[in-house]
Amino acid sequence: MALSLDTPVQFLKGVGPRRAQAFERIGVRTVEDLLYHTPHRYLDATSVTSIAKAAVGNDVTLVGRVVSKAVVPTRSRLRVFRAVIRDSSGVIECAWPGQVYLDRVIQQGQLILVTGPVKYFHGRQVNPREQIVLAESDDEGLADEMSRGVVLPVYPATEGLSHRQIRRLVADHLDQLVACAEDSLPAAIRDEAGLRPLKRAFLALHRPTAPGESESGRRRLAFDELFDLQLVVMRARHLAKTARVGIEFKIKKELTTALKETLPYELTRGQKRAVREITTDMAANQRMHRLLMGDVGTGKTVVALFAMVLAVENDYQAVFMAPTELLAEQHAATLTGLLAPLGIVPDVLIGRFSAAEKKAVRERIADGTARIIVGTHALIQDTTDFSRLGLVVIDEQHRFGVEQRAALIEKGEAPDVLLLTATPIPRTLALTFYGDLDISTLKEKPVSQTAVKTGVRSGRDRDAIYSFVRQQCGLGRQTYVVYPVIEESERVDLKAATTMAGELEVRLSPFSVGLVHGRMKAEERDAVMRRFRDGTLDVLVATTVIEVGIDIPNATVMIVEHPERFGLAQLHQLRGRVGRGSEEGHCVLLTDDFQAANRLKRFARTYDGFRIAELDLKERGIGELTGVRQSGGFNLRYADLTTDTDLISMARRAALDILSGDPNLSQDAHIPVRKRIERRYERGMELFRVG
Template sequence: MFDGDPYLTQVKYVRMIGPRRAGQLARLGLYTVHELLYHFPREYVDRSRLISPFERHSGDIVTVVGRVISCQHNQPRKGLTVTKAAMECARGVFYAVWFNQLHIKKLLKPGTRVYISGKLNKGFGHFEVQVQDYEIITGDGESLHAGRIVPVYPSTGGVTQRMMRTFVHAALEQWHQGYREFLPRRVMDEEGLMALPEALKQVHFPDSHALAEQARRRFIFEELFLFQLQLALLRRNIVRMQKGHSYEPVSELTRKYIAGLGFMLTAAQRRVVGEIMADMDGPHPMNRLLQGDVGSGKTVVAVLMLLRAVESGLQGALMAPTEVLAEQHYLSLTRSLVPLGVRVAFLSGGVPAKERRALLEQIAAGEISIIVGTQALLQKDVEFKKLAVAVIDEQHRFGVRQRGNLPQKGVHPDLLIMTATPIPRTLSMTVYGDLDMSVIDALPPGRQPVRTYYVAPEELSRVFKFAARQVAEGRQAYVVCPLVEESEKLDLQAAVDLHRQLAAGELHECRVALLHGRMKRSDKELVMEQFRSGNLDVLVSTTVIEVGVDVPNASVMVIVDADRFGLAQLHQLRGRVGRGDSQAHCILSARLRSREAAERIKAMKASQDGFYLAERDLQIRGPGDMAGVRQSGMPEFRLANIIRDRDLLGTARRWAKALIGDDPELRAGEYHLLRLALERYNKEGSGYHHIG
């Protein structure tokens, strides 16, 4: 019987739950009937085949049915109570064993028939089943826990699998008919999808493995489709916006900047610049993602975009995720643009209050053309007079809200998002599906592949001596480790201690400096400028040098505890060397404590293609563990896996685009329920509803 709206009804109203159990379910984030019914099984255990224990081997997991002959407790030691029931089946007598479950004896009266599932042990002439699950056969209802394909749920302390199955079954009986199909009929028919009420029954208590898979496929498609529908609507909203500014044609300032670079733009850079300039000339705000491997020249492209704003009497902003990276951009832009008469400013949380107040006044008055900074640019008191261009670097480190917040500082400014972490196509279709894509797919001429090696930690002394020889030949080196100080939780060698050790040991003849994120801004600037100018030989650093640092003379990168880094991060660090004419080397030192760590090292040695490594990283770590993916707005799908389900992701994307193309408002009668489902999806926090 259907009893109210499952989307609004609290779980405490489900039969057998009540307020106390509802509190336990709340720990799983299950507050409503709908959330309970959409709490899908993580796997299934097939207990549908009843097997005689006398036909199986010791150690097998079996499901058997028997009639209780007798039941007794014994306590072999303090704290352990064993309940053993003698059970009769067609082939003879076996024993079912429970540990520390005193209530079992009261349930197992002689003559009671019981489904038993558990591990079989043979010994001393008798057969025992260590019970993992059981169900008393009453004859007045279907079996939930044995004698069928049984669901296994993601659970938590206080809520057992038996309880979850009982609660879900009760909710299904009361509410599953209250669900109305919201997917359009033509989508259902062409994709062969199971109807929603039936899918809910089969996903929880399937009649067969085939029906379980059909039901799961329906829900995987459903969540991918709703998410892609959100992205399609977001793209449509952007196209509807009208920019509050226009640009003058490219003029002398840009030509002077290009002439001062000292090199020709690559064909890939020129193509991407053309795409960006065409967007800037359009009536709608640009919303573009610029991908490019390490050292491909994305920053030059961004500067050309910023200069177009400056030449038109407008402002541009460049936001980076860390103070060190923002400082690198600021110093680079200052060196190249200030001589051309362009005012560039830097804003971060570390800027002193008096200096900050003066900066904010100049920004608001339009006196500063380009503002470089960290998330400090997003604070309420930062006001631009005429922000036309917003550039966000290394977007994967920012949250989705932050991506949406910087453009709000202007009237629909043109937005360019840059990343040197190549994004697998499967991820770009989800996290960045609302953006246009540009890719710089070629490195500047003359770049040599970096030779990559793996060594055990015991071999590091030999590695540092190699670095010293490279320095003696006129080169420079990086040594990177993950932490600034010793951590009780992570057994890693800290940068501070490593710097002290190397300066007194293998690198005592080199000029060695330390760089980490907790240093004062002025100290960091001084160290980087000394290293860049060749007045330092070796930089011992944390990952603050992962991106944005360009020292062509550096030829050695040593990464300590490389197993603590993700594959994309290792590739970023390797990209700091090999920017000059000499052969570069990247040495990865680690104890390979896991298969994943070994796979990452293997991939690093095998390839220098950032896009290949990004796909490999996704395969090794999974979408939920990708560096920055959670922050980037990667939805936490209930069932979908964007690697396994990439084909269904593409199908969902095509349908979403088709439906929005047919009816941008989803106003047609057949889309009414779909629109309601999309609104609920927004309220659940799964989508991009808070952007744009």
């Protein structure tokens, strides 16, 4: 039968309904899916040594048929799995001490590849550190291939569908599959980026002729997915700015000038630049969609306040939504102090208010009496109506869902939107995932803030650390103690928050100790946090629920147990909780993991949140960076954001060039690209996210 990209995979010869079900478990439903199901590694048989030439002392890769196998006990009671393999030049024994399970995996007659050192033990013997079954006993063709020295693809597999079966199916049908591929990338873009045509890219991935050739195929698929992502986020940005005409705020310099003159401190250069960028956006007739990104303590709130005051002096309302009631209360207190000289008192709407209190605030919001409103999720309820909403500010925007953000924005006709995040995001990620937003960045901290002293210590220093905590508490200061787990477990040998809170109560007596963790009810957790904020608790034992938390200027010490379990960006967020007042802050990373010590010492010397985020991205990948948003159906399978920076830049430029002349991708040359996006991505060109 003639194949097309949407032909169900079950109709390929050798698949059928049962294997099709197994393929579905790994996301392969159609011919196109199978083409894009690329190998996750390759076996380089071009460097295979014949068994006869496997010399003692050398590290070798051998391919041979299993002629016998057995599990052999030793005098030390260690059981060893042994297998004898043969190629056309001879035989050799392979031994796997303690790996008896391989007796169920490796069978007589199979063709296997082993890599490891050759030693002498009653004759030559290989101790493989890697082994893989290449073929069953009836597959002579593969043995011939391996003897000729090929690069063998190894595919992601699943139960009931081995990598060998997938490799054979792809090999049998590859020419037909590749013939179906439609290259929708304009040739001019492809040539400028130095990329392979799509069909040649698939051949390089599924049938490489030399080690390393597959990389050229991966780069082509990586560029395609980055290019598609850029097109979608830029398209979303275009729609967000032009779907409805924005408010053209007038720069009256009345309240904004008064705010600047009454601030108790001078704005940093970064804050001044961000205020200018936001003001320019708000003065335009297109809607503002801007992300204000700044490290802990760089002063995002006061920058947002200038935007809110600009809205107010144009007779519009401004709303500030925070993810927790404690943060909302904190922001309300900060704004109240800064706005007092202007005669403006912000209104607060949070869930714990009584029905009567909430009703009174909602009435003030509805009739326009409330001009600046601070609140939580209570703001997005149906019963909350705004009189003339002009600006929406959302703090820690990644902690709200798309629908929650949109629900607040829809309370106005076409309000400007300012999103705040305390998580520094590397430039490559910002360009890739936040392309639908303009971005302002704050890096400088006020001169009054000093860097938190950070040190790496081991368990033998615990007594000295606790003595230091007692000294700080004796001076009227407060301490955080953070743990990565909540309860003791037999399987995880970690100091758990619940256990250690009790121990610290004894060791730090008479100082008071409180506990917060993620399994507590929100109201219980907030009650403990309020006690700590108000100074009635000296020590707060916590899991990472305090990572993005309230400001406690009196907190000067942060102890992190098992810091090796945290990402560097997480540790940086935790460190930012102390040293927020006039006293010096101290962060102690308490670990007995000597392998992690160098990594933690590098962190201790680094205070630039953006640099730390880059390190975290390289170490742990995109999923570990808090604040990196879900990409709306885009799962980067081929691109590596730490190494493909050139592809990211090229994809962004190419997308900008195309959309500047054809924002709807309606020209004949661009229709194939649009169809690919619609076909391959869940929400396609309908993808539109605010923030």
